[in-house]
Amino acid sequence: MQEKTKAFNVLKTLYSFQDTLPKLIEDEQIKALSLDEYYIKLQILLSEDNDSVKAALHDKVTGEKKPVEIENIFKAIDVENRIRELLEKNYQVREEIINDIIKPLIEEENKLNLLYRNIPNKSESEIKYIAESINRIQADVGKVLLLGGAGIGKTTLMHYLSYKWGKDNLWNDKFDYVFRIKLKELLNENWSREYEAKELRQNKLACFIHYCLNLENIEPHEIINISNKDRVLLLLDGYDEVAFLSQDNRDYRDIMEAVFQYKNVIMSSRPNAITENINNKFERKVENTGWDSEGIKKYVYKSFEYDKEFGTPLKSFLDTHSQIKEICEAPINTAIICLIWSDQEIRQNLQTTSNENFNISRLYSEIINWLNNRHLAKNRHKYKNKTEANNHLKNIMSFLEQIAYESLSTRGKLVESKLVESKKNTLDIDEVIEQGLLRREGQNYQFIHLTFQEFLAARHLKNQLLDNYTKSKAASFYR
Incomplete structure (x- = not known):
């Protein structure tokens, strides 16, 4: 009981202090929003239609659905x-x-x-x-598969669930322990080196939970010794980032096998990563549908709570541009627009854009331009002239595009340090990180969001294809 109480109290304290939404961009001038303001829409999937498999390949969830509140996702329906x-x-x-x-x-x-x-x-x-x-x-269900497309807020929802439990506002009568597990940590092959072989043999999942929580005041054996597993909730975040490990990674197989021995599991994923085998392990599917008009309005209001001269025009802009507003149903896209809206040049460009000509690619290009302009403003003293500055930024972007493509091709979201070292040439990695798209992740790196990594990788592939096409045309000309 004493060990249980200690672990319980440590988890409660840990989660209750994680009370803000992670910033997309690390900048002191950007306000961190409170998790108490969090807003999301969820739907239970009641039945799937004939196009569900095809839809999943396009990161969609189709079928008969019913709205559900977060606190009721385990409850029996109808x-x-x-x-x-x-x-x-x-x-x-x-x-x-x-x-x-x-x-x-x-x-x-x-x-x-x-x-x-x-x-x-x-x-x-x-x-x-x-x-x-x-x-x-x-009877309540125990295993829930939480599905949602790119940038819809799956990781944030997992963060919110642990926070609410930590604050005694969610499922306190149901769970004594809630463990939030970032599955992407499996991409770091060195994680198991933190533990003795005996601990790993006894309970590899408990060691992995301990590693994900990064807690010095709880030992792995305190997780191993939890006797009533039915009072434990596992929150597994980001299955789609590790699904490719299922073929040949022993840690993945051992940990996932142990996970499904627990009664209560919520696992988040993009739909396109879910195989029939994984799907059959869950009793319920819940779709995270992102934000409706009310959610977008709330986020814009909180972002510009003290800058009404920006917030009010942005709200009007979204109300009159339905296609752009639809893109904002993915919370990450609303966050991007709020970041770049205060830039006068970008704002004017957006306001003169027709509804039909705006897409995700344009939005991500604008945020990258905003980050690059911010970088130049901070570092203009380092360059002799604008041409030198632009050439240096071009090198940074080429480097980021290359490592985005190569890491996605081999290790998923994780950008290993050896890849960065092999490709950086004369670039200063601290300066690359200061630009804003790349972050340190322990000894390795990762992009600020998987969607940015995918966008940059796509740009690299496009440039490679165009370059090869140009070379082919030139060769044909000279022949």
Whole structure:
């Protein structure tokens, strides 16, 4: 009990202090928004349609859906209708009897006496089976697959769930321990070196949880010794970033096998990474649909709470540009627009853009231009003239595009230090990081968001294809 209480208190303290949304760009002038202002829309997937597999390949979730509040994602759904259907179709109970007993059946724990009194023509074994069936209908699910497209806020939602639990505002009667696990840490092959071979053999998952939490005041054995696993919730973030490890990575196989021995799991992923095997391990799918108009409005308001001269025009701009506003349903895109909106030149360019000519590529190009202009403003004293500055930025962007492409091709999101060292040439990595798109991640690196890495990798591939096409045309000309 003492060890449990210590771990419980440490987790509560850890999560309750993680009370702000991570900044997309590290800048002291950018305000960190409170998690208490967090807003999201979720939908339970009730049934899938014939196009669900094809839709998943395009990072979409299709089928019949029903809105759900965060606190209810484990709760049984459509209980009354399912009990009615059970009694009427399977046991031919008359409608008037069902109407009389349905509410008490849902509310009472001991259903046997109620069923004996109201359905006297059924045998004792049938009554017991009906009661068990109703209990199963009412039972909470344990394993939930949280799906959402790029930039929709899956990682933020996991952060929010642990924060709310840490603040005693979510599932405190249900879970004694909540462990938030960043699956991308599996990409760092050195993680297991932190632990003795005996600890890894005893419980590799507990060691991995300990590594992800980065807690010095909890030992792995305190996680291993938790006896009531049914009172533990595992929050697994970013399955799509490690799905490719399933073929030949032993750590992945050992850890995922141990994960599914737990009753309560929420795992986030893009839809396109989910195989049938993984899908079948979950009892429920919930889609993170991002923000509706109200969510976008709230974020813009909080971002420009003290700069109404920017916030009000941005709100009007989004209200009159439906295609751009639709892009903002992904919270990362709203965050990007709020970042660049204060730049007068970019703002004027956006305001003169037609609704039809705006797309994700344009948005990401604008934020990169904004970051580059910010970098030049801070470092103009280092360059002799504008041409030298622009050439240096061109080298930085070429480097970022190359490592984005090569890391995605081999190690997923993680950018290993050996790749950076091999490609940097004369570039100063501290300066590259100061530019804003790349961050240090322990001994390695990662981009500020996977969507930026994918965008830069696509630019690199496009340039390579264009270059090869140009060379091919030139060769044909000289032949």
